[in-house]
Each structure stands twice: as C-alpha cells, then as structure tokens.
Amino acid sequence: MRDLFIGLMSGTSMDGVDGVLAGFSAGAPRVLQHASAPFPTALRQELMALNASGPDELHRAWLAGNALMRVYAEVVHALLSHAQLPASAVQAIGAHGQTVRHRPQAFDGTGYTIQLAQPALLAELAGITVVADFRSRDVAAGGQGAPLAPFFHQEIFGRPGEDVGVLNIGGISNVTLLRADGSMRGFDCGPGNALMDGWCADHSGAAYDDDGRWAASGQVITKLLASLLAEPYFALPPPKSTGRDLFNRPWLQAHLQGFRDAAPADVQATLAELTARACADDIQRHAPALKRLIVCGGGALNGHLMRRLQALLPNAQVESSAAHGLPPLQVEAAAFAWLARKCLRGEKLELTTTTGARGARVLGGIYPA
Structure with a gap:
C-alpha cells in the first residue's frame, strides 16, 4: 500500500x-x-x-x-x-x-x-x-463551508440497508445522518466541547473536564439550560453551520447574568447537558428511527457526555468510533x-x-x- x-x-x-x-x-x-x-x-x-x-x-x-x-x-x-x-x-x-x-x-x-x-x-x-x-x-x-466530514463518514461508517448517525464532538458538534438508501445529510448541531473547556479552564485550572467527572458532580440548572436552548440557531433547519463566532464566552456570560450565584460545577453540568441536548434533539428531529450513533472527536472520550447521549437517545446504540476501527481523535x-x-x-x-x-x-x- x-x-x-x-x-x-x-x-x-x-x-x-x-x-x-x-x-x-x-x-x-x-x-x-x-x-x-x-x-x-x-x-x-x-x-x-x-x-x-x-x-x-x-x-x-x-x-x-x-x-x-x-x-x-x-x-x-x-x-x-x-x-x-x-x-x-x-x-x-x-x-x-x-x-x-x-x-x-x-x-x-x-x-x-x-x-x-x-x-x-x-x-x-x-x-x-x-x-x-x-x-x-x-x-x-x-x-x-461546513461540515465537510460527512463525505468521509459515509465512506468509512456507511452501512448498506442501515441508518447510521455519526456525531463528531470537537469544539463544535456536527452530525452526519447516513440513510439506508445511500443518501446523506450533515450539519452542525451547536457547541461541542468549546464552552465546557472554557468554563473548566476558567474555574478549575484544567484545560478540559477529564471524562466529564466535574460535570457529573454538579446538578443541571434547569432555567439556565432552558435559556441556553432558546438560542435561535438550534431551531434553524439544515443546512446550517456555526462556530465560536456565536458560541463563545460573551454568549455564555450573557446567559449567566441571572445565575451569578450558581456553583461552577452546576454550570459545567448544564453546559454538558446543553451539548448533549443540542445533539440529541437534532437527531430526534431529523432521524427519529436511528438505531446506531457513532461518536468521534474529543467528546467521545467524555464518559459523562456519552452517558447523557445514551440516556437522551434510548432507542439508539451510542458507541465510540473506536468500536469501528478508527479512534475518536483520528477521524x-x-x-x-x-x-x-x-x-x-x-x-x-x-x-x-x-x-x-x-x-x-x-x-x-x-x-x-
């Protein structure tokens, strides 16, 4: 070769x-x-x-x-x-x-x-x-201009006769929906690790939340999550793409105005839930019968995030791309x-x-x- x-x-x-x-x-x-x-x-x-x-x-x-x-x-x-x-x-x-x-x-x-x-x-x-x-x-x-990875996802993870989802969770999350008939759709869901990593660095000194342990130790702030999910981007139909131009520190700080007394771990838990919900909601909206979701990117190494995705998508098998021969950080x-x-x-x-x-x-x- x-x-x-x-x-x-x-x-x-x-x-x-x-x-x-x-x-x-x-x-x-x-x-x-x-x-x-x-x-x-x-x-x-x-x-x-x-x-x-x-x-x-x-x-x-x-x-x-x-x-x-x-x-x-x-x-x-x-x-x-x-x-x-x-x-x-x-x-x-x-x-x-x-x-x-x-x-x-x-x-x-x-x-x-x-x-x-x-x-x-x-x-x-x-x-x-x-x-x-x-x-x-x-x-x-x-x-x-994004996402471009869906074409590669189709080459590597597509299965004739089966609907497969491929979710890449980097700083921003994007999903590829591979249909049983060979057709394909892909778009950005919203924030991936970017907001979580930034909050973790600011409040714990670590570059990222290892395995999602810090988020798992907190409680989701329901009203904050609802405020974050009200962002109009989430309701846009595909094709759509996004980045740090929208999901950045000022965007988060604007939503935190009424939650200044919130425990940092609870905010981290809420940000993890935001990422999971944004991804799961898009999958349920555009591929409600999906049975297999392959996750790659750094988010696939976050055990708490993977568990939340599985809980939010109970009818799909959520698994790392490593189970399909390509480790998450190589995809x-x-x-x-x-x-x-x-x-x-x-x-x-x-x-x-x-x-x-x-x-x-x-x-x-x-x-x-």
Missing part, C-alpha cells in the same frame, strides 16, 4: 494538532500512524484572541499562521519518523488550518470562512505537496487526508445535502512540494 497521504486537523477546541498517515486501497483509508502536538500557550491564546476583532489583526493572523504551520510540520516529521519513511513517500498533506472566523452567507450574501494556514510554508518545511483551503470553494458555491485528521486525495484526483463532492452548495465541487487548493 503506497498511496500514502497525511491528514492534519486542528479544530475549534484549539488545543493542538492531530495528524495521521493514511494508506488508501480502493478509496478507503487505513490509518498507519497517528501523532499529535499541543499548541504552545502563547499560540493558543493568540488563536483564541483572533476569533474576535482586535488591533493589527492582519499582521497577527499571518504570524499566527506561520507558527501554526511549524506545529503542523512537527507532527508531519513525527509521523514520518514513526513510519521510517522519507517525505517523498507521501503524495500530499491535507491541512485543515485553524478556523478563527466562520460567517458563510453573511454580510454580502456570500460571506466567508477563515482557516488560518500558510500552506506554502508547510510545503517548504515538510517537503511534501500540501492541499489546504478546503472550505472556501464551498462557500463561493453558496454553501455553508477528522483521516478525513482531511481523504479530502486531499480527492482534490489531487480532481474528484468532486456533491455538497447540496450537507452544506447547501449549488452542486458538486472539487475542494482545496494545491501547493506543490
């Missing part, structure tokens, strides 16, 4: 980079190596800050993109070292970049989505062709290796039922080694 690609993903959790080396046979990938690297504290802080307007943004964003590519390159070198392969053995790197703004269809009818990346720099550092900027063509074609990185291969082969993806784009498009820009 020499059809080798690397996929790199840094998601809305903004905690670091996951990378995979994948080999392809008959179109389906097999992960051969996995590596990851955390963001240096200063880079993570800058990336978080760039989610909102601030001084000298163009200068800061370009330098942050350079720094991000250096972390990406570290992961690439780790993958090659583990596999004992030269850079020349890899056809291309699929590099997602770091989303800092996501406003499709806003302002002028087209809007934009911004994934910070300097793919030319990564091509120089790695010595490998880089495919990047996957989302902007979709936005240009009238789509949401999205593998998806961008797959998307890079699609781009190099000039293969279009039919985007209408997921992002709402006008039709099939080739996604990504190519930066040769």
Whole structure:
C-alpha cells in the first residue's frame, strides 16, 4: 500500500494538532500512524484572541499562521519518523488550518470562512505537496463551508440497508445522518466541547473536564439550560453551520447574568447537558428511527457526555468510533487526508445535502512540494 497521504486537523477546541498517515486501497483509508502536538500557550491564546476583532489583526493572523504551520510540520516529521519513511513517500498533506472566523452567507450574501494556514510554508518545511483551503470553494458555491466530514463518514461508517448517525464532538458538534438508501445529510448541531473547556479552564485550572467527572458532580440548572436552548440557531433547519463566532464566552456570560450565584460545577453540568441536548434533539428531529450513533472527536472520550447521549437517545446504540476501527481523535485528521486525495484526483463532492452548495465541487487548493 503506497498511496500514502497525511491528514492534519486542528479544530475549534484549539488545543493542538492531530495528524495521521493514511494508506488508501480502493478509496478507503487505513490509518498507519497517528501523532499529535499541543499548541504552545502563547499560540493558543493568540488563536483564541483572533476569533474576535482586535488591533493589527492582519499582521497577527499571518504570524499566527506561520507558527501554526511549524506545529503542523512537527507532527508531519513525527509521523514520518514513526513510519521510517522519507517525505517523498507521501503524495500530499491535507491541512485543515485553524478556523478563527466562520460567517458563510453573511454580510454580502456570500460571506466567508477563515482557516488560518500558510500552506506554502508547510510545503517548504515538510517537503511534501500540501492541499489546504478546503472550505472556501464551498462557500463561493453558496454553501455553508461546513461540515465537510460527512463525505468521509459515509465512506468509512456507511452501512448498506442501515441508518447510521455519526456525531463528531470537537469544539463544535456536527452530525452526519447516513440513510439506508445511500443518501446523506450533515450539519452542525451547536457547541461541542468549546464552552465546557472554557468554563473548566476558567474555574478549575484544567484545560478540559477529564471524562466529564466535574460535570457529573454538579446538578443541571434547569432555567439556565432552558435559556441556553432558546438560542435561535438550534431551531434553524439544515443546512446550517456555526462556530465560536456565536458560541463563545460573551454568549455564555450573557446567559449567566441571572445565575451569578450558581456553583461552577452546576454550570459545567448544564453546559454538558446543553451539548448533549443540542445533539440529541437534532437527531430526534431529523432521524427519529436511528438505531446506531457513532461518536468521534474529543467528546467521545467524555464518559459523562456519552452517558447523557445514551440516556437522551434510548432507542439508539451510542458507541465510540473506536468500536469501528478508527479512534475518536483520528477521524477528522483521516478525513482531511481523504479530502486531499480527492482534490489531487480532481474528484468532486456533491455538497447540496450537507452544506447547501449549488452542486458538486472539487475542494482545496494545491501547493506543490
């Protein structure tokens, strides 16, 4: 198996980079190596800050993109070292970049989505062709630019004759609904780990709530949960996508105005319930007969969140993607290796039922080694 690609993903959790080396046979990938690297504290802080307007943004964003590519390159070198392969053995790197703004269809009818990346720099550092900027063509074609992973989910997790749901819980959560007849739908549900991680960092000093233990120790604040769930985004029909532009610290603080005396653990429990409810409500609304839900992303490692999803979806079997051969933290990185291969082969993806784009498009820009 020499059809080798690397996929790199840094998601809305903004905690670091996951990378995979994948080999392809008959179109389906097999992960051969996995590596990851955390963001240096200063880079993570800058990336978080760039989610909102601030001084000298163009200068800061370009330098942050350079720094991000250096972390990406570290992961690439780790993958090659583990596999004992030269850079020349890899056809291309699929590099997602770091989303800092996501406003499709806003302002002028087209809007934009911004994934910070300097793919030319990564091509120089790695010595490998880089495919990047996957989302902007979709936005240009009238789509949401997200989610893109459903096409990969269909390739890996689709089962003929069976309805399957694939729920990715990163910083933002998105669901793919794979129908028994081969049709597909995908969209963003709402917050994933972003609000929980931020609250945990602010009030416990930990970067995230390990296994959801802190949330499990608290009590859901019913009135706060109702206020959060009243956000109009949750009632929008798909196609729809979202990000930290909406679900961010100021959004949460606005809802907490009447709950200043709430125990931090109770707020964490409520945020976990918000994520679970937003996902479960969308699944019940759009796939009420679903019998199997495969969960990936960092949220799949949160035992409390997984238990809440199972309780809210009693008729479905909720299980980790690890049970289907692909560990949760490898799925999205593998998806961008797959998307890079699609781009190099000039293969279009039919985007209408997921992002709402006008039709099939080739996604990504190519930066040769």
